[in-house]
Amino acid sequence: MGNFELNEPTEAQLNALTKLSTALMIKYRINPDSEIYAHIDDDHEPYVKDIIRTSFIGHRDTGKTACPGKNLYSKLPIIKQAIRTQLLIKKKNYPIKKVRVIHNITETKYFEKDNGTLSIEKPITNSIKSCISYNTNIIIDSCIKKNNILTINLIKKKDKL
Secondary structure, three states: OOOOOOOOOOHHHHHHHHHHHHHHHHHOOOOOOOEEEEEEEOOOOOOEEEEEEEOOOOHHHHOOOOOOOHHHHOOHHHHHHHHHHHHHHOOOOOOOOOOOOOOOOOOOOOOOOOOOEEEEEEEOOOOOOOOOOOOOOEEEEEEEEEOOEEEEEEEEOOOOO
């Protein structure tokens, strides 16, 4: 597409981004003003910071990067408004969803073998909708709440040779 740190995006590129973003928001029923929960790099321990942003953002909003470049990034509010307009025209204005962070479970446990399963149990009184692992080497096998105990079963991906 180009280097938008140096160059301005063309009108055709902005229109294509608006059209694609609108189509994806319709497909996945996303309001561009809904909140998302993300993790960003931080210079201090534990080197990750939890943040809440709206669902239409630039890559730089969640990491240490210049992406999508200052010349495109400055146009994101205009593109977001164009997406809102298109969603209204198409009568696809989905409700704004707010992030509700209930628990951030940080647990250090070690797998007994190089590959295998591990179970974490935590007391929890709130309802839970999902469990997410941000470690690409760990798969959540199951996430079950029973009798106010959350049990998360993890599987370590096999190392590739």
